[in-house]
Amino acid sequence: MSRSLDEFLSKHGLKITPNPISHRTITTTRSFRAGTTIIKSYPLAAFPLPIYEKELCNQCLKNTKLQACSACKKAFYCSSICQKQAWFTQHKFTCKKRLPLKYENIVEGAELDEEMLRRVALLISPHRSGNNGLGDSKLNGLYDILPKEMNISLLIEVFEALQSHKESHPPYALFRYESIASLVVENSNSKASKDIDKLVSYLCIFGCNNFTIHDEQMFGIGEGTYPIGSLFNHSCHPNAVVMYDGVVQIVKCIEDIDAGDEITIAYLDVVHPRRKRREILREKYFFNCHCRKCGDDDKIIVVASLFYELEKKQEWNEAAKVGKIVLAIYLIAYPRFHPMIGWQLFRLGQCMSQCVKDDVDRGGKTREETLIILKHAKRVLAITFGTEIENREVENEIHLLILQMTKLQFQ
Numbered sequence: 296m297s298r299s300l301d302e303f304l305s306k307h308g309l310k311i312t313p314n315p316i317s318h319r320t321i322t323t324t325r326s327f328r329a330g331t332t333i334i335k336s337y338p339l340a341a342f343p344l345p346i347y348e349k350e351l352c353n354q355c356l357k358n359t360k361l362q363a364c365s366a367c368k369k370a371f372y373c374s375s376i377c378q379k380q381a382w383f384t385q386h387k388f389t390c391k392k393r394l395p396l397k398y399e400n401i402v403e404g405a406e407l408d409e410e411m412l413r414r415v416a417l418l419i420s421p422h423r424s425g426n427n428g429l430g431d432s433k434l435n436g437l438y439d440i441l442p443k444e445m446n447i448s449l450l451i452e453v454f455e456a457l458q459s460h461k462e463s464h465p466p467y468a469l470f471r472y473e474s475i476a477s478l479v480v481e482n483s484n485s486k487a488s489k490d491i492d493k494l495v496s497y498l499c500i501f502g503c504n505n506f507t508i509h510d511e512q513m514f515g516i517g518e519g520t521y522p523i524g525s526l527f528n529h530s531c532h533p534n535a536v537v538m539y540d541g542v543v544q545i546v547k548c549i550e551d552i553d554a555g556d557e558i559t560i561a562y563l564d565v566v567h568p569r570r571k572r573r574e575i576l577r578e579k580y581f582f583n584c585h586c587r588k589c590g591d592d593d594k595i596i597v598v599a600s601l602f603y604e605l606e607k608k609q610e611w612n613e614a615a616k617v618g619k620i621v622l623a624i625y626l627i628a629y630p631r632f633h634p635m636i637g638w639q640l641f642r643l644g645q646c647m648s649q650c651v652k653d654d655v656d657r658g659g660k661t662r663e664e665t666l667i668i669l670k671h672a673k674r675v676l677a678i679t680f681g682t683e684i685e686n687r688e689v690e691n692e693i694h695l696l697i698l699q700m701t702k703l704q705f706q
């Protein structure tokens with residue numbers, strides 16, 4: 296691991312820890328209070344979405360008075376500093392001879408991947424040719440212009456070290472990148488970009504590590520490649536969130552975090568059902584999520600099938616215990632009068648009545664509970680199928696009783 300990256304992270308109370316599943320994780324070396332900023336970083340490249348090109352500074356994405364580049368009149372900046380930064384990092388190569396975005400409508404989002412690839416390539420190439428920009432006199436001033444916090448060499452180093460995940464790509468995701476790469480190669484005169492494999496690798500890195508930049512109202516306004524932000528793994532139950540101030544990316548914690556904990560962010564909207572989350576994470580980020588929430592969902596499936604197994608084996612006592620947990624899960628997942636609730640109630644009621652039969656001494660309370668459950672099951676199903684008029688008061692009582700029995704506490 297690079298010393299400069301280790302030092303940079305350690306200043307922020309963070310460190311990289313190797314991990315057998317996700318390769319590397321970012322863990323804390325100190326505690327963080329909910330709401331505090333963990334780290335801020337700059338992008339290697341960023342640009343506004345095409346619809347905002349004339350409204351937001353093309354360099355810092357701030358929404359202030361803009362001036363057009365006097366040469367091409369097609370790029371807009373809020374200040375001479377932003378204009379200079381943009382000029383030295385990419386615009387001098389594209390001003391006036393701005394390449395048309397060719398891949399729009401061919402592969403969704405391809406034009407943004409293409410633009411990002413072009414910008415990062417322009418930024419990285421002088422560094423990669425070994426002269427660190429110093430061989431090009433025009434680049435000499437670059438380090439003075441860029442914000443102090445933005446150590447460009449560090450960003451490039453981190454970016455290049457991000458895994459490409461190419462080996463583990465599902466074929467359809469790889470196809471997406473291969474088709475963009477072939478188009479880039481077909482349309483390029485430069486020998487350097489004729490290596491499809493390399494392009495695919497880079498596009499895969501972009502696919503995994505590009506962020507949508509959003510404003511305070513969470514509207515997507517731009518795209519950026521953030522090597523530092525890309526070090527954070529995903530969780531469907533994250534403890535941190537990514538925010539933006541213009542192009543500055545800010546990672547904030549959303550719950551108290553202890554020293555030694557992993558910091559995680561959400562790569563997607565976690566309200567998607569688990570299957571959809573898995574599909575997106577596999578397609579775009581090439582991994583099967585092993586986070587806490589997905590693990591809990593796995594446990595739910597295990598509990599439901601355990602109930603089925605115990606019922607089949609007629610182990611009624613055990614089945615009744617597990618059945619209560621399954622019912623609790625169904626009560627959360629489905630609306631109250633959904634037939635699946637009636638069905639789960641019936642199964643639980645039947646298990647419990649078998650327990651009473653098996654153990655005549657137990658009679659009493661269990662019998663009472665069993666009858667209530669079966670009655671409620673009947674009622675839910677009758678209401679669902681429209682054969683009985685709803686009696687809210689009785690329903691509420693039964694519902695509360697079931698919640699107590701399943702020891703479920705809603706807040």
Ligand SMILES: C[S@@+](CC[C@H](N)C(=O)[O-])C[C@H]1O[C@@H](n2cnc3c(N)ncnc32)[C@H](O)[C@@H]1O
Nearest residue numbers: 317318319458525526527528529580582584585
């Ligand atoms: C943006 S990178 C995160 C940094 C990455 N762990 C590294 O070492 O470079 C995204 C990649 O990290 C891994 N990853 C992130 N979150 C994960 C999770 N919840 N479970 C498994 N792998 C994960 C996947 O390989 C994914 O493609």
